Amino acid sequence: MNISRKEWDNYIKKLSAINKKASDLIVAYVEQNGLDDVDALVRYAYEVAAKYGNASATLNALMYDTIAELEGVALPAAELADLPAYGDVAKSVQGTMKTSLNPSEIGGAVARLVKMTGQDTMLKNGIRDRAQFAWIPAGDTCAFCITLASRGWQDISAKALRNGHAEHIHSNCDCAYMVRHSSDVNIKGYDPDKYLAMYEDADPGGKPKDKINAMRREAYAKNKDEINEQKRSAYEKRQELNSSTAEEINAD
Secondary structure (H helix, E strand, O other), X not given: OEEOHHHHHHHHHHHHHHHHHHHHHHHHHHHHHXXXXXXXXXXXXXXXXXXXXHHHHHHHHHHHHHHHHHHOOOOOOOOOXXXXXXXXXXXXXXXXXXXXOOHHHHHHHHHHHHHHHHHHHHHHHHHHOOOXXXXXXXXXXXXXXXXXXXXXXXXXXXXXOEOOEOOOOOOOOOOEEEEEOOOOOEEOOOOHHHHHHHHHHOOOOOOHHHHHHHHHHHHHHHHHHHHHHHHHHHHHHHHHHHHHHHHHHHHO
């Protein structure tokens, strides 16, 4: 039994919209209030992470229950994962600010926590029910996600989570975990053999890190103009924010 690509893409679209909304709210907050009051920013980020983390967890729980129903498997209703703790939000926001004051990157850090809450929900219920899981690519898939996708369907265990979370989740990524309770279920179009071939062809004989870096170089070569434009835009935004902050300090 295949989950149609239309159904899967619709699910991913909803998850992406939740993540984007969380990021957009943080960006708007920073652009309006600046970065002088970090404590206020963290408090606001915590509220955003809680609200939209709950939305992501709820959507993932619904998807989990839907899959079980399609399979005809009788399982307890999916349980929502814990929302991001205040300390985790503070660590994420402040850690990002140490390397970048770009509002989009700060927003992306909060969106990552939101997505992680949803993926925690999918995985924790899969562990509870001894399901299988796979990483399903979406959109412009990075080298790391291709590597994960190449592993195919695997029996799930607590090792899928690190410190209780799907910690490898990164910003600006629409790839997601899916679980199944029967080997007859698949996501239409998900072809782990294709991703495995891409992985193995990259730097033949190299170590996993070398292969991932080789795929990254290849992707950069294909998209370097777009990537460089994004970097220029991010730099300009950072310069504008720094200039605005300096003007506010001088005015005081």
